[in-house]
Amino acid sequence: MSTNKTILVTGGAGFIGSALVRHLIKNTSHKVINLDKLTYASNLQALKSVSNSPRYIFERADICNGTRLSRILNEHKPDAVIHLAAESHVDRSIDKPAEFIQTNIIGTYTLLDRITSYWSALTxxxxxxxxxxxxxxDEVYGDLPHPDSVKDEASPLPLFTEKSPYAPSSPYSASKASADHIVRAWNRTYGIPTIISNCSNNYGPYQNCEKLIPLMICNAIMRKPLPIYGSGNQIRDWLHVDDHVEALCTVLNKGKIGQTYNIGGNSELRNIDVVxxxxxxxxxxxxxxxxVPSRSLITYVADRPGHDLRYAINSNKIRTELGWQPKISFDYGLKETVLWFANNMPNHLKSS
Ligand SMILES: NC(=O)c1ccc[n+]([C@@H]2O[C@H](COP(=O)([O-])OP(=O)(O)OC[C@H]3O[C@@H](n4cnc5c(N)ncnc54)[C@H](O)[C@@H]3O)[C@@H](O)[C@H]2O)c1
Structure with a gap:
């Protein structure tokens, strides 16, 4: 994107969205419209450093409300939309899937429907x-063979590519997979200029304490049990949120319309090793x-139903075609993240 564009970010008060908004305001001259419903997962503190910028505008809105979406699109006339608004926590999707179907599927459809009218009227x-x-x-692809269950140790373990079949396991990943299909169909059928990115697990400052890494950091600091699902041998690929943000900007600037880009950190680890x-x-x-050593707080609990065994991303396409690669090593990023939470957790939590 050339300079001085208007970018509408949905879900800009969430973990990744707020890191993206901070990056866009601090490092570009774009105007940023943050459209967010402000669910429990949002955190306006994460936007404090940019909220006084004249290039930052906040619109509290639900992506399921088409009338509001049309008004916001026609008022601000964005040059691009980066769509992050979603219900994002797998455990919540197992307990209460309805909100995931509503926001992730109906909300994405509503956004596309209103963008179709808006884009058609542009000249x-x-x-x-x-x-x-x-x-x-990357959870839309289901899971991959785990090293513990592979007999032929000589052959390399498979990775998700952009051509991997969709096989979601949880209500969360099924709702994201549906949204991806809807986006792809709106590109093919109506010609809407869309790009999709599928990223591995993110971590970093401001992540909601329900997710694995912040939960373990906060519980360890509060000297509470560290609950590990099942054996803790599930493997995830970890990427620092700032690397994801750089990847999203790269895809927006250089990605080809109609394409999908996998984004990963090349940092596969067992959950127990992360903890x-x-x-x-x-x-x-x-x-x-x-x-008392924090490891003694580790407590094994019943596994999550349908728990995926292993995720791992082949990100050759974005690396070779668009020239992106992660800059933050997991060791460095994790230490910084632990220190960030230690310094930024509210005092009432630290002492409870
Ligand atoms: N966190 C990860 O590891 C990860 C990895 C890959 C992809 N993603 C995707 O990235 C996106 C952002 O993830 P996150 O971790 O920042 O999520 P998050 O839960 O931290 O933030 C989601 C944001 O969306 C907003 N929102 C929810 N429902 C809305 C609605 N109906 N209308 C408007 N706003 C609404 C919330 O208020 C919140 O601010 C999601 O689409 C998620 O599927 C996340």
Whole structure:
């Protein structure tokens, strides 16, 4: 995107959306419209550093409300939309799937429907340069063989590519998979200029404490049990949120319309190993007055139903075609994240 564009970010008060909004305001001259419903998952504190910028505008709105979406699109006339608004927590999707169907599927459909009318009425460069980047997850591909269950240790384990078949396991991933299909269909059928990105697990500052890494950091600091699902051997590929944000900007600027890009950190780890590392960082750098090793807080609990065994991303396409690669190593990013939570957790939580 050339300079001085208007970018509408849906879900800009969430974990990844707020990191994207901060990046766009601090490092570009674009105007940013943040459209967010402000669910429990949002955190306006994450936008404090940019909220006074004259290039930042906040619109509290639900992506399921087509009338509001049309008004916001026609008022601000964005050159691009980056769509992150979603219900995002797998455990919540198992307990209460309805909200995931509503926001992730109906909301994405409503957004596309209103963008179709908005884009059709645009003329000239504004019409021909418009893009919608739909932000999705690697969880749409289901799971991959786990090293513990593979007999032939010599052959490399498979990775998700952009051509992997969709096989979602949870209500969350099924709702994201549906949204991806809807976006692709609106590109093929109505010619809407869309791009899809599928990213691995993110971590970093401001992530909601219900997700694995912040939950373990916060519980370790509060000296609470660290609940590990099943054996803890499930494997995830981890990417720092700032690397994801850079990847999204790269895809928006250089990605080809109608294409999908997988984004990964090349950092596959077992959940138990991630938690052990967090414990060691907390013990070494935060320092707990009781001197009890944080690893002793680890508690194994019943596994999540339908729990995927392994996710791992082949991100050759975005690396070779668009020139993106992650910059933040997991060791460095995890230590920074632990220290961030230690310094930014509300005091009432630290002492509870
Ligand atoms: N967190 C990850 O590891 C990860 C990895 C890959 C892809 N993704 C995708 O990236 C996107 C953002 O993830 P996140 O972790 O920042 O999520 P998040 O839960 O932290 O934030 C979601 C944001 O969307 C907003 N929102 C929810 N429903 C809405 C609605 N109906 N209308 C308007 N706004 C609404 C919430 O208020 C919140 O601010 C999601 O689409 C998610 O599927 C996340």
């Amino acid at each position: 000239g460069n504004k019409h021909s340069n418009f893009k919608l980047l739909h932000v999705s997850t 052990n590392r967090i414990c060691d960082i907390v013990d070494q750098y935060v320092g707990m007055p009781d001197n």
